[in-house]
Amino acid sequence: MVDLGQQVIFLLIQLMLLTLVAPLVSGITKKLKAYMQNRLGASIFQGYYDLAKLWQKPTVITAYTSNIFLAAPFIYLLSVLLAAAVLPLGFSVNVVLGDIFVFISLLAIGRFIMTLSSLDAGTSFGGMGGSRELYISALVEPVMLLAVLSAALQPGTTSIAGMHINYTTHYFTISSALSCCAFFAILLAENGCIPVDNPDTHLELTMIHECMTLEYSGRLLAIIHLASMVKGLLIINIFSLLFFPVNLPLLIKIIITAAAIAVVESLNNKMRLFKVRFYMVTAGVLLLLAIVAQ
Amino acid sequence: MNLMITGFFCYILGMLTVFVPKRREMWAHYLAQGATILGSLCVFMSAVVYLLTDMSSPQLICVVGNFSLEMDGWNAVFLAITGLGGIITGVYGLGYGIFYQGNRLRILSSLFTTFVFSMVLVALAQDALGFLLAWEIMAVVSFLLVNHEAEKKGVWQIAYQYLVMTHLGTAAIMIAFFVVGSGAQDLQFSSLAMETLDVGTRNIAFLAAFIGFALKAGLVPLHVWLPNAHPAAPSHVSALMSGVMLNMALYGFGRFIFNFLGPVEFWWGLLVFSVALISAFAGALYAQMATDMKRILAYSSVENMGIVFVGMGTGMLLLTTNHQELAMLGFVAAIVHAFNHSIMKTLLFMSAGSIMHGMSGEKNIEKMGGLGKFMPKTALFTLIGAMGLAALPLTSGFVGEWLTFKSLLHLVNAQAGTGFRLLAAFGFVSLGLTAAFALGAFVRFYGIIFLGRPRTNIGEKAQETSGSMLIAMGISSFLVVAMGVFCAPIVELAIKVINKTLVKLPALTNNLIIMPQANTDAGVYAPLALAALFIVLAVILYGLTYKKNLLVKSDVTWNCGTVSTNRQQYSATGFSKPVRRAFGAILKPIRQKSYLQKSHDYFGREVLYKLSLPDRFTDNLYQPMQHWLVKAAAFLRQIQTGSVRLYVGYVMVAMILVLIWGAMYRG
Numbered sequence: 026m027v028d029l030g031q032q033v034i035f036l037l038i039q040l041m042l043l044t045l046v047a048p049l050v051s052g053i054t055k056k057l058k059a060y061m062q063n064r065l066g067a068s069i070f071q072g073y074y075d076l077a078k079l080w081q082k083p084t085v086i087t088a089y090t091s092n093i094f095l096a097a098p099f100i101y102l103l104s105v106l107l108a109a110a111v112l113p114l115g116f117s118v119n120v121v122l123g124d125i126f127v128f129i130s131l132l133a134i135g136r137f138i139m140t141l142s143s144l145d146a147g148t149s150f151g152g153m154g155g156s157r158e159l160y161i162s163a164l165v166e167p168v169m170l171l172a173v174l175s176a177a178l179q180p181g182t183t184s185i186a187g188m189h190i191n192y193t194t195h196y197f198t199i200s201s202a203l204s205c206c207a208f209f210a211i212l213l214a215e216n217g218c219i220p221v222d223n224p225d226t227h228l229e230l231t232m233i234h235e236c237m238t239l240e241y242s243g244r245l246l247a248i249i250h251l252a253s254m255v256k257g258l259l260i261i262n263i264f265s266l267l268f269f270p271v272n273l274p275l276l277i278k279i280i281i282t283a284a285a286i287a288v289v290e291s292l293n294n295k296m297r298l299f300k301v302r303f304y305m306v307t308a309g310v311l312l313l314l315a316i317v318a319q
Numbered sequence: 320m321n322l323m324i325t326g327f328f329c330y331i332l333g334m335l336t337v338f339v340p341k342r343r344e345m346w347a348h349y350l351a352q353g354a355t356i357l358g359s360l361c362v363f364m365s366a367v368v369y370l371l372t373d374m375s376s377p378q379l380i381c382v383v384g385n386f387s388l389e390m391d392g393w394n395a396v397f398l399a400i401t402g403l404g405g406i407i408t409g410v411y412g413l414g415y416g417i418f419y420q421g422n423r424l425r426i427l428s429s430l431f432t433t434f435v436f437s438m439v440l441v442a443l444a445q446d447a448l449g450f451l452l453a454w455e456i457m458a459v460v461s462f463l464l465v466n467h468e469a470e471k472k473g474v475w476q477i478a479y480q481y482l483v484m485t486h487l488g489t490a491a492i493m494i495a496f497f498v499v500g501s502g503a504q505d506l507q508f509s510s511l512a513m514e515t516l517d518v519g520t521r522n523i524a525f526l527a528a529f530i531g532f533a534l535k536a537g538l539v540p541l542h543v544w545l546p547n548a549h550p551a552a553p554s555h556v557s558a559l560m561s562g563v564m565l566n567m568a569l570y571g572f573g574r575f576i577f578n579f580l581g582p583v584e585f586w587w588g589l590l591v592f593s594v595a596l597i598s599a600f601a602g603a604l605y606a607q608m609a610t611d612m613k614r615i616l617a618y619s620s621v622e623n624m625g626i627v628f629v630g631m632g633t634g635m636l637l638l639t640t641n642h643q644e645l646a647m648l649g650f651v652a653a654i655v656h657a658f659n660h661s662i663m664k665t666l667l668f669m670s671a672g673s674i675m676h677g678m679s680g681e682k683n684i685e686k687m688g689g690l691g692k693f694m695p696k697t698a699l700f701t702l703i704g705a706m707g708l709a710a711l712p713l714t715s716g717f718v719g720e721w722l723t724f725k726s727l728l729h730l731v732n733a734q735a736g737t738g739f740r741l742l743a744a745f746g747f748v749s750l751g752l753t754a755a756f757a758l759g760a761f762v763r764f765y766g767i768i769f770l771g772r773p774r775t776n777i778g779e780k781a782q783e784t785s786g787s788m789l790i791a792m793g794i795s796s797f798l799v800v801a802m803g804v805f806c807a808p809i810v811e812l813a814i815k816v817i818n819k820t821l822v823k824l825p826a827l828t829n830n831l832i833i834m835p836q837a838n839t840d841a842g843v844y845a846p847l848a849l850a851a852l853f854i855v856l857a858v859i860l861y862g863l864t865y866k867k868n869l870l871v872k873s874d875v876t877w878n879c880g881t882v883s884t885n886r887q888q889y890s891a892t893g894f895s896k897p898v899r900r901a902f903g904a905i906l907k908p909i910r911q912k913s914y915l916q917k918s919h920d921y922f923g924r925e926v927l928y929k930l931s932l933p934d935r936f937t938d939n940l941y942q943p944m945q946h947w948l949v950k951a952a953a954f955l956r957q958i959q960t961g962s963v964r965l966y967v968g969y970v971m972v973a974m975i976l977v978l979i980w981g982a983m984y985r986g
Contacts, residue, residue: 036852040856083872085872085873085874086873086874087873087874087875087876088873088874088875089689089771089772089876090873091691091692091698091769091770093691093702093770099857099860099861099864102860103853103856103857103860106856107712107849107852107853107856110849110852111849123842123843124721124842124843124844125842126721126724126725126842126844127712127721127842127844127849130710130711130712130717130721131712131849133709133710133711133712133754133758134711134712136758137706137709137711137758137761137762140759140762140766141762141765141766141770143766144762144766144767144770144771144888144889144894145766145770145771146771146876147688147689147770147771147772147876147883147885147888148876148877148878148883148887148888149887149888149889150877151889152888152889152893152894153889155762155766155889155894156889156893156894156895156896156897156898157897159755159758159759159762159763159894159897159898160897160898160901162755162758162759163752163755163756163759163898163901164901165755166751166752166754166755167747167748167749167751167752167755168748168751169751170724170747170748170750170751171744171747171748171751173747174728174731174743174744174747177728177731178731178740181728181731181732182728182842183724183725183728183842184842184843185842187842239877240876240877244864244866248864298897299897299900299901302901309748313741313744316740316741316744317737317740317741
């Protein structure tokens with residue numbers, strides 16, 4: 026039982042680390058984006074300041090809401106943390122062994138509860154965000170699973186630890202390049218980055234995630250923001266572990282990925298909502314080629 | 320053995336309540352429901368006891384003349400499903416019957432008992448004739464139950480459509496049995512194995528069996544009756560039909576695959592696999608589009624039976640490879656998902672019944688909204704069911720789907736080559752779309768019904784249900800969570816059953832079980848650990864965020880400075896619009912826009928939008944078929960002139976042909 030206790034402690038350390046680092050990673054992306062746009066930009070620690078500010082603010086909620094609305098941020102964060110617990114990051118954590126399907130489905134809990142809460146305030150903004158989120162997810166999910174298949178082909182398993190990219194056999198092969206590009210496209214869609222969603226605007230024509238959370242404020246909003254950041258970091262982690270083409274330490278991979286997101290976000294426009302399907306289909310075709318080429 | 324017979328007596332008692340005098344209608348109802356509950360309890364107990372013992376030999380229940388009833392591993396699973404479904408819907412029916420007081424209640428209750436009993440007999444029958452007899456009783460009784468509210472608009476048409484379709488299925492199954500039995504001495508199941516027969520005959524038998532059982536399971540394109548029939552029946556009956564009766568198709572199909580048809584051909588597996596994937600996809604897509612509450616659930620049944628048959632198809636494909644032991648996982652996934660789906664679907668149909676009666680008979684979700692405040696308990700139970708059907712982890716819906724994904728990956732593990740890779744890719748993409756659509760469908764189902772504000776006046780007066788209906792929903796929602804968290808024993812039981820059923824294969828080794836105690840490399844789903852972690856983290860998070868005055872005030876929703884009305888909420892149709900548009904090429908929605916004449920020509924014109932979304936299989940497959948059938952009949956009518964002399968001539972021609980054929984056959 027000592028062993029189990031040790032592992033639980035390791036697990037909690039992993040969760041805390043991921044939670045604490047997540048705002049920093051999004052801060053780095055934002056700073057790089059600012060540089061690319063010839064701005065000075067906010068400090069890379071701005072994410073923490075924002076969270077702290079929201080944490081202290083009072084919360085106002087709509088009179089029409091039910092308990093789902095109050096519970097949703099917590100369940101969202103919890104589901105993301107469970108997904109984080111499933112991720113093997115080099116700590117000797119064997120308590121919850123990671124399976125990629127479990128990981129993806131745990132993130133689906135967050136999507137389920139957040140889209141539900143978007144309907145709870147009884148406004149058109151929420152429904153708009155929720156229905157768009159479900160549309161995007163219907164496009165991302167199949168392509169995400171194709172990516173899983175392409176990564177799982179060689180090892181023949183779906184445990185995340187077993188699927189880690191093998192740099193001896195997969196060093197700059199065609200299939201690894203294809204699936205790397207494709208998963209990067211998925212990552213942008215899943216994290217709500219620019220070609221698919223633009224979280225910085227507050228114009229209802231373009232919003233997806235911002236729409237869904239429009240009615241939240243104060244501490245509840247802080248929790249949602251934190252959960253989104255951690256989720257983004259988790260997807261970046263999956264990218265780094267399973268698809269990143271060069272063998273580097275994990276932290277450096279994460280930073281490079283964050284930088285790549287900043288570059289892509291600066292060089293592209295947000296595409297029209299109904300063009301996202303062609304974008305995702307492209308990623309899917311790349312993955313099919315990667316699967317066949319392996 | 321005695322337990323099962325006791326159950327039979329309970330059922331027969333329940334069936335006899337139809338003779339209770341009409342003024343004691345409610346007594347008859349309670350008696351019938353009580354008998355159903357008791358009988359189902361007996362069936363469930365004896366099936367579980369059998370499953371938990373070694374299952375080494377079939378257990379003989381009774382022999383009546385040439386018919387014998389026997390329990391072996393494969394049908395014990397389905398007896399357990401039927402028993403559990405009977406208990407839960409029986410309890411629900413106790414309270415639900417009140418709504419049918421004075422409306423042929425005695426017939427409804429006694430038919431309900433007969434329906435459960437017939438399904439038990441289907442599972443237990445050990446010879447083709449008995450099976451077909453029980454299958455036919457099941458079909459006819461369910462037709463009568465669908466037709467129970469025949470005075471409602473459109474119900475009898477739906478019921479007759481169901482009757483015709485289900486008989487086509489029975490005919491196909493009959494053909495399958497006769498082909499299988501053509502070389503056997505009798506029609507006992509034990510003598511029906513046809514490994515010695517040639518491939519052509521086995522192909523015909525497979526095709527007939529697949530058509531017959533796919534029709535019952537509601538696989539695309541044979542599903543058209545299902546979204547009509549299930550909503551038309553009384554809710555506890557729809558719960559049984561969707562939750563239990565569909566699984567009987569899996570039972571029969573499994574019998575054919577495992578016991579009768581001999582070695583599996585590659586194209587069989589391919590056919591089942593593809594049809595099942597398309598069913599799952601189409602069912603989930605239509606579930607996200609429908610606005611009738613029970614129709615959503617019926618389409619979701621199509622989807623889930625699709626997932627179940629994906630497991631079967633994957634298993635069959637794997638049987639044709641060199642790694643037959645991997646096939647096990649596909650079959651295990653099929654059983655587990657069938658079992659879990661039966662409980663979740665029963666639960667949601669029961670909630671739909673409660674909502675309908677809270678809303679004075681309304682089934683259209685566009686007219687609901689905000690019901691969570693008026694029906695808090697129903698809302699909670701429905702949420703659990705919806706989460707299960709959205710296949711979220713920690714609910715029972717996830718287990719089967721996870722196993723199905725795992726078995727799909729084995730397609731590439733078992734056989735190298737592009738073909739199997741593309742099959743796996745096809746499976747992953749389709750099931751990925753299915754999962755996303757199912758999640759969307761149940762977010763929409765729950766969100767539009769229970770959240771936000773009431774959209775109509777009826778919604779503001781909705782009433783919470785009470786008594787036995789809540790108890791039944793409570794039991795099944797408890798089971799959804801419990802079997803999601805403690806899924807390991809159920810999966811192990813399914814493995815045991817498959818091991819017994821498929822004796823020809825090597826026993827399933829540990830690294831395929833993929834449960835917490837197993838090999839680390841396979842990728843593990845450990846729901847217990849996840850649940851424990853969830854609770855720990857929830858406590859920590861609650862401690863961190865707790866603040867006495869977290870909610871400073873509540874106010875109206877932000878609506879850009881204006882006061883929002885309940886009509887500004889997203890409607891169910893609007894909520895699914897992005898998906899409908901993106902997949903418009905498949906769905907082909909019909910949109911009409913017209914301007915009302917009376918209004919002003921240029922300013923403030925009143926516009927009327929109409930959207931209809933017919934099932935494309937009805938329009939593009941069945942209506943042309945019907946058209947050609949009528950044409951062919953009209954053509955054939957030409958030879959029916961009514962002239963007796965001509966008829967005598969026909970007889971003579973037929974006679975001569977028979978004689979010639981007979982002579983050739985002898986020569």
